[in-house]
Amino acid sequence: MKRPSHTSLILAGITLVGGGLMARAGLPFFHGDFSSLSLLRIAVPAVLPLMVLVLLVNRALRASKVWLDNLELRAGLPTAIAYLLTLAVVALDILHGLPPYLLMPACVVFGMALWNRGLLLAILTVVAAGGLGTLRFVMAGAINLEDLTILGTALLLAQFSAETIRHTLAPTEERVRSLEAENRELWDLSYRDSLTAIFNRRYVQQIATQLFTRAVRYHEQLHVLMLDIDHFKRVNDKLGHAVGDEVLKAVAATIQAFVRSSDALARYGGEEFIVYIVQANPELVQFIANRIRDGVANLHLERVPWTVTISIGVAGLQSADTLDSLVERADKFLYKSKQQGRNRVSGF
Missing domain, CATH: 3.30.70.270 (Reverse transcriptase/Diguanylate cyclase domain)
Incomplete structure (x- = not known):
């Protein structure tokens, strides 16, 4: 597994600090053990498998030289996966006594957020805030295996979110530069004489x-x-x-x-x-x-x-x-x- 870069670690720290500030602000969403644990119980099963599956599918498509140029297809892929994961998560968590209506929107929202970096960053920051809320609960009470698993997953999610944000922003900047160069080339082809290089x-x-x-x-x-x-x-x-x-x-x-x-x-x-x-x-x-x-x-x-x-x-x-x-x-x-x-x- 590739070692995390310094940039991604810094971004992970920023994400966690942002989540901590949200938790410190006294939002009722993060008070008590049930709220923080249920937040992670909703988000983690939805987020991690979805991100892994989407990355694997995209990598497989790139390896076979098949590109998803259709925006609807690209957005529909994670959404379809999200619905399947939602059904599985709901079935499992109903057995553990959690109300299913809390779980229904989680996967779908995150699936659509993969193509909206602002929304993605907001969701990941909230998840990181839930991780800090869980940490506060674990440190104040008895430490058990389930709590540590949830905490570790939250930290890994923050790291992975930072990597995702970094790798999604960089190609976008490159694409913008590429489009600008293509536009200049098209402009020259339309308005410059190809032989003399003066205007046509x-x-x-x-x-x-x-x-x-x-x-x-x-x-x-x-x-x-x-x-x-x-x-x-x-x-x-x-x-x-x-x-x-x-x-x-x-x-x-x-x-x-x-x-x-x-x-x-x-x-x-x-x-x-x-x-x-x-x-x-x-x-x-x-x-x-x-x-x-x-x-x-x-x-x-x-x-x-x-x-x-x-x-x-x-x-x-x-x-x-x-x-x-x-x-x-x-x-x-x-x-x-x-x-x-x-x-x-x-x-x-």
């Missing part, structure tokens, strides 16, 4: 709506840059799609290096990119656009034997604009840059 069109459309609404409401400046890599089809046709992917990643990284953290950059589709620039005057926007154009033209790609360039169209928010009309005007200025020889900025 779906995400930027959501952000654009917010930026546009804010700009209209507070009369702020908002500019849209539409960018398109020049002669990108020639890269794919002559050098292959792998080289085309390298060009896309290099251009995306260059654009990202020259826009501000408050701006929104996304891959719009194919070799097109879009940038929403907020709270910037036309001069600053022109400066940013030219830096992007120069930065792309200065890229040195080993597998591309010619200079990669980019054309840019810029449109600023006007009073009669909708979000669609603003983007459409930027796209028209991009087309103008293409017609005038590419590798240039048009707009405003």
